[in-house]
Amino acid sequence: xxxxxxxxxxxxxxxxxxxxxxxxxxxxxxxxxxxxxxxxxxxxxxxxxxxxxxxxxxxxxxxxxxxxxxxxxxxxxxxxxxxxxxxxxxxxxxxxxxxxxxxxxxxxxxxxxxxxxxxxxxxxxxxxxxxxxxxxxxxxxxxxxxxxxxxxxxxxxxxxxxxxxxxxxxxxxxxxxxxxxxxxxxxxxxxxxxxxxxxxxxxxxxxxxxxxxxxxxxxxxxxxxxxxxxxxxxxxxxxxxxxxxxxxxx
Amino acid sequence: xxxxxxxxxxxxxxxxxxxxxxxxxxxxxxxxxxxxxxxxxxxxxxxxxxxxxxxxxxxxxxxxxxxxxxxxxxxxxxxxxxxxxxxxxxxxxxxxxxxxxxxxxxxxxxxxxxxxxxxxxxxxxxxxxxxxxxxxxxxxxxxxxxxxxxxxxxxxxxxxxxxxxxxxxxxxxxxxxxxxxxxxxxxxxxxxxxxxxxxxxxxxxxxxxxxxxxxxxxxxxxxxxxxxxxxxxxxxxxxxxxxxxxxxxxxxxxxxxxxxxxxxxxxxxxxxxxxxxxxxxxxxxxxxxxxxxxxxxxxxxxxxxxxxx
Numbered sequence: 001x002x003x004x005x006x007x008x009x010x011x012x013x014x015x016x017x018x019x020x021x022x023x024x025x026x027x028x029x030x031x032x033x034x035x036x037x038x039x040x041x042x043x044x045x046x047x048x049x050x051x052x053x054x055x056x057x058x059x060x061x062x063x064x065x066x067x068x069x070x071x072x073x074x075x076x077x078x079x080x081x082x083x084x085x086x087x088x089x090x091x092x093x094x095x096x097x098x099x100x101x102x103x104x105x106x107x108x109x110x111x112x113x114x115x116x117x118x119x120x121x122x123x124x125x126x127x128x129x130x131x132x133x134x135x136x137x138x139x140x141x142x143x144x145x146x147x148x149x150x151x152x153x154x155x156x157x158x159x160x161x162x163x164x165x166x167x168x169x170x171x172x173x174x175x176x177x178x179x180x181x182x183x184x185x186x187x188x189x190x191x192x193x194x195x196x197x198x199x200x201x202x203x204x205x206x207x208x209x210x211x212x213x214x215x216x217x218x219x220x221x222x223x224x225x226x227x228x229x230x231x232x233x234x235x236x237x238x239x240x241x242x243x244x245x246x247x248x249x250x
Numbered sequence: 251x252x253x254x255x256x257x258x259x260x261x262x263x264x265x266x267x268x269x270x271x272x273x274x275x276x277x278x279x280x281x282x283x284x285x286x287x288x289x290x291x292x293x294x295x296x297x298x299x300x301x302x303x304x305x306x307x308x309x310x311x312x313x314x315x316x317x318x319x320x321x322x323x324x325x326x327x328x329x330x331x332x333x334x335x336x337x338x339x340x341x342x343x344x345x346x347x348x349x350x351x352x353x354x355x356x357x358x359x360x361x362x363x364x365x366x367x368x369x370x371x372x373x374x375x376x377x378x379x380x381x382x383x384x385x386x387x388x389x390x391x392x393x394x395x396x397x398x399x400x401x402x403x404x405x406x407x408x409x410x411x412x413x414x415x416x417x418x419x420x421x422x423x424x425x426x427x428x429x430x431x432x433x434x435x436x437x438x439x440x441x442x443x444x445x446x447x448x449x450x451x452x453x454x455x456x457x458x459x460x461x462x463x464x465x466x467x468x469x470x471x472x473x474x475x476x477x478x479x480x481x482x483x484x485x486x487x488x489x490x491x492x493x494x495x496x497x498x499x500x501x502x503x504x505x506x507x508x509x510x511x512x513x514x515x516x517x518x519x520x521x522x523x524x525x526x527x528x529x530x531x532x533x534x535x536x537x538x539x540x541x542x543x544x545x546x547x548x549x550x551x552x553x554x555x556x557x558x559x
Binding site for chain 1: 348357433434555
């Protein structure tokens, strides 16, 4: 069984991103980049399925600029077998990424596609679902548990108010939520080995796809700040303020 | 122009998130219809028809839509969408699950999680975990949008009497099925609908200590939430998570206990009317967004707080 995992290069989770002073864009010069945390969970899940013997090959794909190959190498060091880089400059939108991923799905014919539920840059939460629509595959989004049972996939999903279990026929798409697993760290020998694993580079033109723009970012701004309030001395004063000043409790 | 709002419902009633989505739709357009897709959902359609200012309610009532499987529902919405310029849904887990499929079927982008309508094609939305607000313009003819519910005050639920029209198309992709659900059974209000929320963070130290929040939640009729750090540490389930990658809440009173206040978290609660922070680290960023800050050890402050209520 073949698994395809999509990973995205994003600003590191620990970086506090700011809008540039002129509001033209976010400040991304010299910031640390990393694999999107939800994508890392996707890689880990595929590796665990391989370790369990259900998945036999893990192909990792990334759509992005040349530097995205670093994140593909990270995924290879974590246990993926080979990489595909679709080189695109700029910031392709989720729909366009989904179209490119569909091209990879058509070629690779995976039984399972695992993606992060959202990337922590654009916070769109769209790509997996869009890939589902384009390929006609079912989806288990925001997954906290994935089980393969013959040619069926059982997925437990994090939904508002609780958990939902779905059964999907494979090939199927899974998007990861936080609790699906805790990703491992790549060991030094595995990082070295990853450098030798195969990595194919393609352009959208190679796949016969023209990347379109649907949404233009006009400006960015810091979020409106909340005025800091006051510090209270003790619990008694807090309760008094909530009752008599803010009037939110009675 | 015409706009279609996809109702959030449980087949018997319309969820408040629908009212927020209608509010956003009405900022965009004067002609707003509502689509209720479900199984045995006539009661939900009737409830939707009572929302004032609506053109009509379309009701697709069929067993294949009963559990709102994205594979089936998206095919139906994409078909109904042919007659509309804007498709709007609340950015709930149901909306996030289904609407991107609809956008892809229509070959247009989705504009996720908008927090304001600037004009017919321009919107604002938080990116980078809420660190930045982007103003974005769509060049698609048809706009598919999800709405951050806390950013739009809900319209009234009653007072209208729109007509309900049946939609009879049946789309069964036949590739997914509903097995079951485990809905957290609680006497407490739902996190996103509660007027008071009390959340714990890494400072709670373990899951057991969340009991300290329960007595207070009972007295205040509050829902219990958590920071991503507390979920990551395994203290509580992920459906407690308040933040950019979890639930977005805007209660009248939000109490953050042992939460440092990473932007990830404050992006999910900063629209609350009154914010209280209890943290022993006086430099914690949470105090920058709190109306009332108490620098104290939560293990002594919480029992005192509960006793004082």
